[in-house]
Amino acid sequence: MAVGGAAVSRGAGRVSRRLDRLSDRGFALLVSVPGLILVALVVLPPTLSVFGLSLFRIELAKDDLTPFVGLRNYLERLPADREVLDAIPRTLFFAAITTAVTLPLALVTALVLNRGFRGAGVFFMGLLMPWAISAIVAGIFWRFIFDTHFGIINGILIGLGVFEEPFNWLKETVQSVSIAIVAQSWRSVPLLAVLLLAALKTIPGTLYRAAKMDGATAWESFRYITLPAIRPTLLVVGVLQVIVGLQVFDLLYSLTNGGPGRDTYVLIYAIYDIAFTGLSFGYASAVTIVLFAIIVLCSLLLLVFQLRRRRTVGPTTDEEAELAAAAGRGSLRFASGPRARSLPAAGDDGTARRRRFAIPTGVGRVGFGTGVVVLFLFYIAPIAWLAIASLQPESAIQVQPPALTANLWLDGYVLIANDPRWAGSLAVSLQTALFTTLFVIVLAAPAAYSLARFDLPGKKTILAILIFVQMVPGIVMAIPVLRIFQILGLTDTVAALVIVNVAFWLPLIVWLMRNFFADVPVSLERAARIDGCSRLGTLFRVTIPAARPGMAAAAILMLIGTWNEFLFAVILGNQNAVTITRLITGIQNYPSPINQSPPPNLLASAAMVAVIPCLLLVVFFHRRIITGLTEGFVKG
Numbered sequence: 001m002a003v004g005g006a007a008v009s010r011g012a013g014r015v016s017r018r019l020d021r022l023s024d025r026g027f028a029l030l031v032s033v034p035g036l037i038l039v040a041l042v043v044l045p046p047t048l049s050v051f052g053l054s055l056f057r058i059e060l061a062k063d064d065l066t067p068f069v070g071l072r073n074y075l076e077r078l079p080a081d082r083e084v085l086d087a088i089p090r091t092l093f094f095a096a097i098t099t100a101v102t103l104p105l106a107l108v109t110a111l112v113l114n115r116g117f118r119g120a121g122v123f124f125m126g127l128l129m130p131w132a133i134s135a136i137v138a139g140i141f142w143r144f145i146f147d148t149h150f151g152i153i154n155g156i157l158i159g160l161g162v163f164e165e166p167f168n169w170l171k172e173t174v175q176s177v178s179i180a181i182v183a184q185s186w187r188s189v190p191l192l193a194v195l196l197l198a199a200l201k202t203i204p205g206t207l208y209r210a211a212k213m214d215g216a217t218a219w220e221s222f223r224y225i226t227l228p229a230i231r232p233t234l235l236v237v238g239v240l241q242v243i244v245g246l247q248v249f250d251l252l253y254s255l256t257n258g259g260p261g262r263d264t265y266v267l268i269y270a271i272y273d274i275a276f277t278g279l280s281f282g283y284a285s286a287v288t289i290v291l292f293a294i295i296v297l298c299s300l301l302l303l304v305f306q307l308r309r310r311r312t313v314g315p316t317t318d319e320e321a322e323l324a325a326a327a328g329r330g331s332l333r334f335a336s337g338p339r340a341r342s343l344p345a346a347g348d349d350g351t352a353r354r355r356r357f358a359i360p361t362g363v364g365r366v367g368f369g370t371g372v373v374v375l376f377l378f379y380i381a382p383i384a385w386l387a388i389a390s391l392q393p394e395s396a397i398q399v400q401p402p403a404l405t406a407n408l409w410l411d412g413y414v415l416i417a418n419d420p421r422w423a424g425s426l427a428v429s430l431q432t433a434l435f436t437t438l439f440v441i442v443l444a445a446p447a448a449y450s451l452a453r454f455d456l457p458g459k460k461t462i463l464a465i466l467i468f469v470q471m472v473p474g475i476v477m478a479i480p481v482l483r484i485f486q487i488l489g490l491t492d493t494v495a496a497l498v499i500v501n502v503a504f505w506l507p508l509i510v511w512l513m514r515n516f517f518a519d520v521p522v523s524l525e526r527a528a529r530i531d532g533c534s535r536l537g538t539l540f541r542v543t544i545p546a547a548r549p550g551m552a553a554a555a556i557l558m559l560i561g562t563w564n565e566f567l568f569a570v571i572l573g574n575q576n577a578v579t580i581t582r583l584i585t586g587i588q589n590y591p592s593p594i595n596q597s598p599p600p601n602l603l604a605s606a607a608m609v610a611v612i613p614c615l616l617l618v619v620f621f622h623r624r625i626i627t628g629l630t631e632g633f634v635k636g
Contacts, residue, residue, distance in 0.1 A: 027535055029456065035447030035510060036462065039469070043503045046480040047472050053285035053480060060279035073286035083262065084270050084287055091267040092294070094181070095245030102185040102241055103234070106192035109375055111226075113193070114200040117372065125622050126380040131190035132614040133383070134564030136581050139254030140607050141382045142183040144389070146170060150398045150600045152385050159401035166400055173263040176256050180264055183255060184248055186382070192237045194626055199233035200226070242298050246291065247473045250566045254585060267291050271475050276571060281479055288476050295471060383615070390604035397600055412605025422609070425583040431494050432579060433562040436501040437555050440509050443502070445551065448513035449543065453522075469507040474567050477504065482571050492574040500568045505561070509554050516550030517543065553624045560614045560625075580610045 057069045078084060109127065113120060130138070146153050146169040154166045170176045203226065211221045249268045252258065258265040268291060275284035389397050393409045396402060416422045450456055451463065481500055482491070490496040520543050528538045544551070569579040584606055598606070618625065 027454070029450070031446035031539075032450035032456070035443040035506065038443055038503070039465075039506055039510070043469055043477075043507060044465070046477045046484065046503075047469060049480040050285045050288055050476050053282055054289050056282045058280065058282040060281065066282075069282070073283050074289075077283055078286060078290070083265070084267070084274075086262065087265055087267045087270045088290070088294070090263075090265065091246055091291075092298075094177075094184075094248065094264075094266055095242050095298070098181050098184045098188065098245040098248075099238060099241045101181055102188045102192060103238055105185060106189045106237070107196055107234070108371075109189060109193040110196035110200055111222075112368075112372060112375065113197050115368075117368075119372075121622075123372065123376055124626070125619055126376050127190050127193060128618045128622050128625060129190075129383055129615055130186050130379055132560050132564075132618045133187070133611045134566060134581050134614075135187060135248070135250035136254050136566045136585060137564075137607050137610050138183060138187050139251040139256075140584070140603070141386055142179060142186075143170070143255050144386060144600070144604060144607070145382055146179055147600070150389075150402075152389075152402065155401035170256060171260055173260060176260055176264060180252060180255055184245070184251055186378070187251070188241060188244060190379070192241060195237050195240075196230060196233060199230040203229045239299050243295055243471060246295050246298065247475075249475070253566075267294075268473065268475055272567075275475075275479050276482075281483065285479055288473070288479065291473060292476060295473065299471065383611075386604045386607055389601055390608045392601055394599045394601050409601060412602045413609070415602065416605060416609055421578075421583065422580075422606075425578050425580045426609075428494055428497070428573075428577055429563055429579045429581070432497045432501060432565075433559050435494075435498045436505065436562045437558045439498065439502050440505050440558060441551060441555055444506055444509040444513055444554075445544065446539075448510045449517045449539065451510070452514045452517035463511075466507045466511050470511070474504065478567055478571050481568070485572060491572050492576050493572075494577050496572045497568065497577055497579070500572065501562050501565060504565075504568070505558055509558065512554050512557075513547070513551060516547045516554070519550070520546040549624065549627060552621075553627045556617055556621050556624055560617055563614055584610050 054073055055068060055070055056066050057073075058066050113123065113127075117123075133141070145151055148154065148166045148168045148170075151166075151169070153169070154163065157163045158166070169179060207225050208221055211225060216224070247268055248266060249272060252264050252266060252269060253272075256264040258269050267287070271284050271287050271291065274280050274287060278284075388404065390412055391408045391410070392402075392404060393407070396405050451459060456462065477500070485491045485496050485500075490499070524542050524546060525538050528542045529535075533541065564581060565579070566581045566585075569582040570585065573579060573582045
């Protein structure tokens with residue numbers, strides 16, 4: 001054993017010495033090759049092949065012919081498809097409204113957190129919980145809340161005397177669309193709020209103190225200091241939310257099922273039906289290209305608008321420097337930027353008016369506390385109600401209003417624990433999440449390190465490709481991936497789920513970890529090399545340990561994201577590789593009699609089982625998650 005160990009040590013030493021002889025560029029290329037090759041071979045071909053598939057007629061439900069049809073899917077079939085054409089404006093409307101609702105709510109939440117208050121840590125955990133819940137389960141949550149027969153909303157309104165009998169919220173268009181918008185905003189606000197909070201933290205406090213000395217109101221401080229400083233981040237998160245809003249599928253699948261009628265039947269839902277229900281892969285690919293074009297167009301329009309605005313207003317760097325200098329002098333009146341000039345000086349008539357309508361300190365504190373409580377309840381109440389309902393007997397929650405009891409009902413959790421289907425699904429989800437996280441971290445770390453430290457040939461192109469792939473909807477990869485895995489015989493296996501999730505996550509994690517490695521001081525690596533440490537030794541003993549907090553945050557993000565993944569799980573899983581999100585969507589998969597809907601308390605128990613692992617990760621690692629979201633996304 002000693003001889004074998006010595007041989008391994010000598011071999012490792014020879015490899016390390018050879019790596020030390022390489023140039024920086026050669027070393028960077030060598031260590032980044034595995035991750036970049038995987039992106040090139042596993043991610044790009046399916047993404048690009050959907051363009052090729054759109055030029056063929058592939059109707060697997062009718063025949064196995066694949067004739068080349070050119071642009072007929074675009075020029076003939078698409079214009080004649082009324083459902084798809086109607087889904088396009090519906091998709092745009094849904095994305096626009098969800099963004100209009102989510103962005104102000106996220107900004108208010110970020111401003112509340114930036115102010116700081118007792119219990120902010122608990123508020124942070126509550127804020128992150130909706131983000132940690134999969135979209136498919138979130139749809140179940142909100143459907144449960146607005147259910148006609150046992151929904152808590154009907155129970156509250158009947159208890160208050162507003163309604164005399166239960167109201168069917170999901171039957172009418174306005175109500176169902178509104179509920180879908182609220183549910184999607186509930187899931188989207190946490191990410192946007194954390195990103196905006198990171199931007200707010202970069203604003204010097206001296207600016208606010210100087211503004212206060214000049215008699216500026218809170219509104220003026222927000223308008224002339226806060227808003228200009230975070231405007232770039234607002235644009236980024238706005239674009240991000242538009243992209244997310246254009247791709248909403250899981251939530252609508254479980255909340256409204258595209259209804260009532262086709263009123264929530266968005267474009268990505270149509271693609272799913274065409275591809276995986278109708279097995280029309282060629283036409284589905286053409287519609288997918290249309291969705292991707294809409295995403296790119298909306299993103300470009302927002303960016304062009306911002307560029308034009310900058311040209312109109314002028315550069316802000318000098319203004320911000322003047323504001324900072326003025327803040328150092330103790331007054332914003334000396335700054336010459338247009339935004340600074342807009343601040344009324346102390347003693348103006350405006351100041352007198354502000355004093356006349358000043359809000360008393362006590363009233364302001366009560367209002368702030370009330371706002372914190374309302375926001376916290378908005379984020380945590382749906383989860384809390386489902387947890388309560390999962391522990392109540394059926395008779396307690398099927399009456400309006402609910403007649404809750406202290407006698408806890410645990411039969412739902414016992415039934416799920418004793419059902420082999422649930423145990424199998426939990427095992428599949430756990431294996432998929434753990435193996436995906438392990439492989440992505442191992443492959444992404446060297447590539448991210450090389451992109452952060454060295455001037456690789458084509459570095460800008462590689463980074464542009466990583467950004468491009470992140471904008472591509474998952475449904476783009478889903479269609480060719482299914483065909484490829486069918487040919488390879490990998491469908492309905494854990495290996496298939498791991499491969500597709502690694503391909504999906506790898507570009508994003510390379511991008512995030514690149515920012516983590518860039519934050520590690522180069523001086524640490526130089527000191528280690530001077531002390532005789534090899535390149536590999538420096539990487540594994542100095543750089544990676546220094547970037548470990550960011551890498552841990554990326555790993556937690558992947559664990560939650562992979563556990564919650566639905567689209568690939570429902571496409572590739574059937575019997576042997578059914579994840580928890582796939583299992584919970586089929587009513588027949590609940591531990592209940594065949595052809596009967598499960599009792600509401602059992603449904604609540606099933607939903608809680610699906611989300612408890614992610615909620616625990618949020619409770620124990622919320623600081624790491626925030627680090628990953630802020631350092632990775634904002635700096636990128």
